[in-house]
Amino acid sequence: MATLIQQIINGLSLGSVYALIAVGYSLVYSILLFSNFAHGGFLVIGGYICYGVLHTFGTGIWVSGALALAGAGLAAVLTERLAYRPIRERTNVTLYLLIASLGMSIVIENIFVIVAGGRFRALPPVIPTTPVNLMGMATTSAFDLLSLVSAVVFLGALQLFLSKTRWGLAIRAAAYDLRTAGLMGVNVNLLISIVFFVAGALAAVGGIFLSVRYTLYPQLGAITIKAFVAAVIGGLGSLPGAVVGSLILGLAEMLTAGFISSQMRDLVVFSMLVITLLVKPTGLFGKSVSEKV
């Protein structure tokens, strides 16, 4: 029983980091209807900015983290301006955006290989990782609890932004129908920039947590493939879906590794993806996209 509880906690903390990344995927998808595979790059950008600021200026995690969020958000906006907008303006075929995003993910990764080198870097212990005993039933690290809490805070803030602000309303309208929203007077380009900024900033939060847990290197963004799977399972374009999908995926990974075999982990994850696509292609909470594509 204690093992089960332990594995569930492990799974939830892993899932919470996936959720931060998956929400970014879903956010962009809900507006532009394409999966931004450069999203992993924003996570790496956030991680490196945090690392760079911490080491160069010696500021605390709050300042470094804020700069990382802003930097990754701006990088996401810049990526959209440079790589996606010219394509968006020429065609409405989202496949080209998808291909461009694959290219951008490689560009970003290689920029970091050149700039920072391929070496593994660890963030200084800015986030406590001391073991925490949960009523004698399980042990987790303070870091895991913090990542859970942070995910809840950031996703809650996002929800507030979407439901309580004018731009949130515009984003929800655009998610329903981008073209009509534009016709109704919404500045579509600015709206898309805001969406990318928010997605990039959330990726940076995930990047900082992943860098603390798994170290930082240019290929760290590859982990977003799991977040993408989570977003698909939850339903691309649905924010609650991204969160639920991430938690399910985190739990599935940990329970498989703990009770079946660690080698079966990826097999189970990707089988879940295939089964979801076969049984319910729109995912658990996904909206139907048939009329849009």
Added chain:
Amino acid sequence: MKKNWLIGLAVLVVIVGYFVMQQKPAPEAPKETPKQEAPAPKAAETPKAEEKPAEAPKPAEAPKAAEEPKPEEKPAEPAKTEEVKAGGQPVKIGYLAALTGDWAAYGQTEEKTARLAVEEINAKGGVLGRPVELVVYDFRTRAEDAVNAVRRMIEEDKVVAIVGANGSGINIATAPIVNRLGVSQVGTVSTNPLVTVDEKGAVRPYSFRICFTDPYQGKLIAFFAAKELKKMNAAILYDVGNDYSQGLREFFMASYGEYGGKVVADLGFRGGQDVDFRAQLTEIREKGADVLVLPNMGKEMALIMKQARELGLNEIVFVGGDGYGEFMWEIAGEAMEGSYWINHVAPEDPAMQPFFAAYKERWNDECKEFVNGVLGYDSVYWVVDAIARAGSDDPKAIRDALEATKDLKLHHATITMDPATHNPVDKDGVVLIAKEGKGQFFTKIKP
């Protein structure tokens, strides 16, 4: 215009980022030599190589590589002779080293230590009353260059034996040449069993090595865990897709059982993909293991140790092999403290202190790549000893003498050759303990 401005901004960000990353206090590059495996022709021989580049210091980052003059840069030109004190026609020994390319830091160290050895030997009168001449060729980490270099050494320079290279794949590539042309080759850090035996297990007559093999390393880890640490309940967490890891695991498990130990958890992960090991560590905790064996490469081992401590596995002892690298400290931090690593040599080994002092005096530098340095140095001493015992510079006689090596006291170990495998048998393993931010000499072991 607007787009140009944006592109300009992007370029500026990259440039500023570059300078910021260059200025930050860079943690030390790994001092330890991750074993260097060249891309070998067979899939079964390569897995370690695939992981190495990420973990080994790049030439540009390795301070030595950048600072040192590179006297032997001309790839195809053999080095000129040492200052000779003994008289007569020199006895030529070939040295195959990576003086340029990814392994330049290791190769240049080997070359320097080999020159140091030759100078010491010549100062004492050389061998057979003649001076020793070192003929160095750069193989640029490429198997084809190594094959050409070896052929030239033998056919044109008439070397009587060859030392190097420091990677299994290179030695496997040159093995057919040296065995056909009948000149012995001694690998320095080439640990793959296939360096000295072929796929059927038959010994390659002219191929030798001075380091221990991966199977032997597995046995050393078992011996240390069971006999020295007295930990009898081991868990093992290995990379299912890596032959090095699989091999160490297999031989560890066989030997650990013989020493009375019990493997309570045998778990795998996918190297290069998995970064979260808490599921396996939770199971290891449940099984009550008192030692965790890590037959892997640096990054994964560091993450495993860090996550284990975070899960509250405070008592468990970590024991690993020669995949240890100093850079692991940056990832694992305090979780490294008190872990043990079986290796070939240690910088603090008291027996090696005269060598390190001599190296510093001769080259005005620390011998940072100490595993390569020490093994290159002792390989030259071993070959010269074999020439002396052979009593002639005939390559066949030298081969026989190398094969017949018994209880030869070198600087880092006492070696005896197994004629059936051309591996040193019962060689001392050096145990490093991770303490105060670096790997320190703990003890020497022999099962």
